[in-house]
Amino acid sequence: MNLALRDIRHNLGRFLLTCLGLGLLLGVALAMVGIYRGVVEDALSLPRALGADLWVVEEGTRGPFAESSRIPGDVREAVARLPGVREAGAVTFQTAEVARPGGGVLRLQLVAYEPDRPGGPPVLTAGRGIARGRFEMVADRRAGLPVGATLEMGGQRFRVVGLTEGAVSSGGDPLAWITLRDGQELQFRLAPPAARRQLAAGGGTAGTDTVNAVIARVSPNQRVEAVAEEVRRWKHLSALTAAEQEAVLTQSVVARARVQLGMFTVVLLIASAVVVALIVYTLTLDKLREIATLKLIGARDRTIVGLVVQQAMALGIVGLAGGASLLFSVKDFFPRRVALGPEEVTGFALLVAAICLVASLLGVRLALRVEPAQALGG
Amino acid sequence: MGGTASAPLVVLEGIAKGFGEGEARVQALSDITLSVEAGTVVGLRGPSGSGKSTLLNLIACILEPDAGRLALAGETVWEGGRYRRRDLRALRREKIGFIFQFHNLLPFLDATDNVALAMTLAGTGLAEARRRARDLLDYLEVGRRAAAMPAKLSGGEAQRVAIARALANRPRIILADEPTAALDSERARVVMDLLRQVAREQRAAILVVTHDEKIFDRFDRLVSLRDGRIESELVPAKAA
Numbered sequence: 243m244n245l246a247l248r249d250i251r252h253n254l255g256r257f258l259l260t261c262l263g264l265g266l267l268l269g270v271a272l273a274m275v276g277i278y279r280g281v282v283e284d285a286l287s288l289p290r291a292l293g294a295d296l297w298v299v300e301e302g303t304r305g306p307f308a309e310s311s312r313i314p315g316d317v318r319e320a321v322a323r324l325p326g327v328r329e330a331g332a333v334t335f336q337t338a339e340v341a342r343p344g345g346g347v348l349r350l351q352l353v354a355y356e357p358d359r360p361g362g363p364p365v366l367t368a369g370r371g372i373a374r375g376r377f378e379m380v381a382d383r384r385a386g387l388p389v390g391a392t393l394e395m396g397g398q399r400f401r402v403v404g405l406t407e408g409a410v411s412s413g414g415d416p417l418a419w420i421t422l423r424d425g426q427e428l429q430f431r432l433a434p435p436a437a438r439r440q441l442a443a444g445g446g447t448a449g450t451d452t453v454n455a456v457i458a459r460v461s462p463n464q465r466v467e468a469v470a471e472e473v474r475r476w477k478h479l480s481a482l483t484a485a486e487q488e489a490v491l492t493q494s495v496v497a498r499a500r501v502q503l504g505m506f507t508v509v510l511l512i513a514s515a516v517v518v519a520l521i522v523y524t525l526t527l528d529k530l531r532e533i534a535t536l537k538l539i540g541a542r543d544r545t546i547v548g549l550v551v552q553q554a555m556a557l558g559i560v561g562l563a564g565g566a567s568l569l570f571s572v573k574d575f576f577p578r579r580v581a582l583g584p585e586e587v588t589g590f591a592l593l594v595a596a597i598c599l600v601a602s603l604l605g606v607r608l609a610l611r612v613e614p615a616q617a618l619g620g
Numbered sequence: 621m622g623g624t625a626s627a628p629l630v631v632l633e634g635i636a637k638g639f640g641e642g643e644a645r646v647q648a649l650s651d652i653t654l655s656v657e658a659g660t661v662v663g664l665r666g667p668s669g670s671g672k673s674t675l676l677n678l679i680a681c682i683l684e685p686d687a688g689r690l691a692l693a694g695e696t697v698w699e700g701g702r703y704r705r706r707d708l709r710a711l712r713r714e715k716i717g718f719i720f721q722f723h724n725l726l727p728f729l730d731a732t733d734n735v736a737l738a739m740t741l742a743g744t745g746l747a748e749a750r751r752r753a754r755d756l757l758d759y760l761e762v763g764r765r766a767a768a769m770p771a772k773l774s775g776g777e778a779q780r781v782a783i784a785r786a787l788a789n790r791p792r793i794i795l796a797d798e799p800t801a802a803l804d805s806e807r808a809r810v811v812m813d814l815l816r817q818v819a820r821e822q823r824a825a826i827l828v829v830t831h832d833e834k835i836f837d838r839f840d841r842l843v844s845l846r847d848g849r850i851e852s853e854l855v856p857a858k859a860a
């Protein structure tokens with residue numbers, strides 16, 4: 243006979259209401275965990291999408307994400323010739339705010355790359371990749387653009403030819419790939435009216451073959467670090483391995499956001515623990531007479547501890563289930579990615595279980611101190 | 621079963637109990653010496669505040685005496701300022717059935733499970749416990765309320781469920797604090813006859829606190845308390 247469940251059933255309305263309150267709190271805490279993971283995953287999404295083993299950037303910088311980096315485009319050929327390098331590609335990055343076809347403003351993180359070289363989109367979920375043709379774009383689904391949509395950028399119409407899934411910048415903006423040539427024009431050339439004026443004044447187009455980074459893929463049997471060392475010996479250039487680039491992104495680009503969210507999560511978890519402790523304590527206070535009666539009729543301590551702890555656990559489990567299902571039903575409407583895999587959810591559930599266990603200690607102590615004589619007063 | 625056949629199941633020697641300190645001190649019981657043999661039903665009466673409930677609670681090891689000796693089923697339980705028996709709850713579970721002045725049913729269990737719980741705590745399987753609980757409730761004529769929650773029971777029904785719970789583990793010692801207070805005299809007699817039967821069949825020692833003169837003839841002995849002392853003890857004239 244499970245006394246904890248029987249008592250819950252007896253006061254079901256109150257129990258569910260309590261679970262609802264706790265569930266909201268746990269749901270928010272779980273959302274924080276998800277947003278925290280989301281910020282980290284978003285930050286790593288871009289470099290991972292590009293699949294580079296090595297980032298060649300401007301000397302003395304940790305670019306191109308943490309700091310700006312500009313290097314000549316022909317570095318790509320030099321890197322490609324290094325022993326151990328399988329392929330290399332020049333890339334530029336820029337953010338763009340463009341008019342959304344349906345109205346409103348769309349922020350995109352543009353990645354310009356050389357088709358057939360590293361730097362292009364990962365797996366496409368719709369459409370095709372960029373052919374050699376110009377003014378084509380592969381955008382992430384997050385941008386909300388269908389295949390075939392057109393966008394106006396820098397006076398040119400870009401057509402969406404393919405879609406990716408889950409590729410965003412560290413700021414959460416959807417990625418959009420265009421060709422390097424289009425990217426360079428957008429980034430390094432003057433806006434068309436200014437360019438026309440400059441042409442009219444007799445000047446050539448400004449020194450042009452500049453890129454933000456060159457990324458390289460290294461053959462499997464080659465140590466990336468060795469290639470990076472080689473590059474670092476060159477003048478004006480610096481190199482980061484994929485691991486270093488990820489470290490830069492998580493430790494400096496999104497560091498503040500991470501710490502902030504981490505702190506919030508911890509505060510919410512502490513608040514949940516306090517709330518559970520208080521609830522379990524009052525639940526126990528309300529049951530002192532019943533607990534005393536149980537002792538009178540000879541119930542063992544473990545029966546009484548079980549009653550208190552199982553109710554705390556039930557509270558946590560039902561609350562978490564409620565909070566989590568609520569969160570999962572709304573998380574896609576969050577502006578930032580809420581990254582919750584089975585791993586995060588299980589971890590969080592274990593944490594909640596531990597919190598409930600610890601929080602119920604106060605109630606357990608109270609219950610164990612009850613004198614059987616307390617059942618007798620009228 | 622503990623003790624020899626003739627040894628009393630409940631023995632109190634020079635038991636005293638006071639509450640509070642200094643000015644507010646109340647000497648609830650003084651120098652109580654009393655023993656109850658197996659198979660007898662002893663009535664405890666006396667004015668309100670004379671110490672009847674306190675005496676039962678001492679025997680049930682719910683309250684600790686200040687002095688004297690307490691032995692239950694042949695085992696010295698309290699003597700020389702401390703309990704000699706360590707696991708008092710196991711003692712209560714196995715040897716003592718207690719019917720409270722206020723019935724003290726668990727509000728979240730129905731009548732059957734309130735009775736069955738006492739048995740499962742003592743190690744009986746749930747199905748068997750429930751079956752016996754229903755038999756007991758039938759026996760006490762509350763079988764048709766077996767599925768009712770305590771809040772839905774009348775005072776008399778609740779009291780009979782509480783009696784069923786006290787009898788559940790066939791205890792050798794049954795302590796009842798005004799078990800018939802909520803019952804009409806007809807039912808009160810039925811309950812008393814039942815307790816007498818239990819005393820005879822289970823060779824139990826039964827102590828019953830009561831004010832009810834109409835049932836005095838149901839006791840083998842009637843002990844009167846006044847101001848915490850035993851005032852008199854008599855053997856009531858048996859009714860037919």
Ligand SMILES: Nc1ncnc2c1ncn2[C@@H]1O[C@H](COP(=O)(O)OP(=O)(O)OP(=O)(O)O)[C@@H](O)[C@H]1O
Pocket residue numbers: 639640646647648666667668669670671672673674675
């Ligand atoms: N827990 C307690 N703390 C202080 N005093 C108590 C306590 N329990 C009982 N007393 C006192 O001890 C005395 C005996 O009380 P007890 O409850 O045993 O009387 P009783 O004979 O059962 O009375 P009633 O017929 O009203 O139930 C009373 O004076 C009472 O006030």
Ligand SMILES: [Mg+2]
Pocket residue numbers: 672673674721797
């Ligand atoms: Mg009393």
